[in-house]
Amino acid sequence: MKIARTVLLILAAVAIGGAVIACSSDDNKASSPTKSAAASSATTQVSSSPAATTIELTAKEFAFTPAALEATNGRPATFKFTNRGTVSHTMTVYADDKYTDKVQGADTGRISAGNSGQFTVTFDKAGDFYFRCEVHPTQMQGEIAVK
Numbered sequence: 001m002k003i004a005r006t007v008l009l010i011l012a013a014v015a016i017g018g019a020v021i022a023c024s025s026d027d028n029k030a031s032s033p034t035k036s037a038a039a040s041s042a043t044t045q046v047s048s049s050p051a052a053t054t055i056e057l058t059a060k061e062f063a064f065t066p067a068a069l070e071a072t073n074g075r076p077a078t079f080k081f082t083n084r085g086t087v088s089h090t091m092t093v094y095a096d097d098k099y100t101d102k103v104q105g106a107d108t109g110r111i112s113a114g115n116s117g118q119f120t121v122t123f124d125k126a127g128d129f130y131f132r133c134e135v136h137p138t139q140m141q142g143e144i145a146v147k
Helices: 002-023
Strands: 053-060 063-065 068-071 076-083 092-094 102-107 116-123 127-132 141-146
Touching: 053 068, 102 116
Parallel strands: 053 076, 068 141
Antiparallel strands: 053 063, 076 116, 092 102, 092 127, 127 141
16 A cells, blocks of 8 residues: 555656646747737737748847748738857847837747747738847847738
């Protein structure tokens, strides 16, 4: 009886430990692979929405390539971000050019050199949106034209 109880406690501890590890994140991983954003400038992706458009973006040293992107109003856009530089970078989207109105969920988090991350967002209005690297905010900036 005591052995069975000990085994049961060990199995429970392993299961809890695995859940904690699975829910944690580190510098080399982005937010969830297809994270939807919801904010005044974007809406949550719905299962009945059209397939997402993939937009690829690269950071190398202190520049984004390309720095000008396009997305379609009302259609999910998956931003695939690759860091080809030697230092960590992020890609965070804002609804304003002063970088004060962050689009919720439209952020890769910190991506280490040689790694990638992505997020999916649906813009609910046409217009210009802006992105930058939060690690190098004055050096690395770009624009998204939503049509």
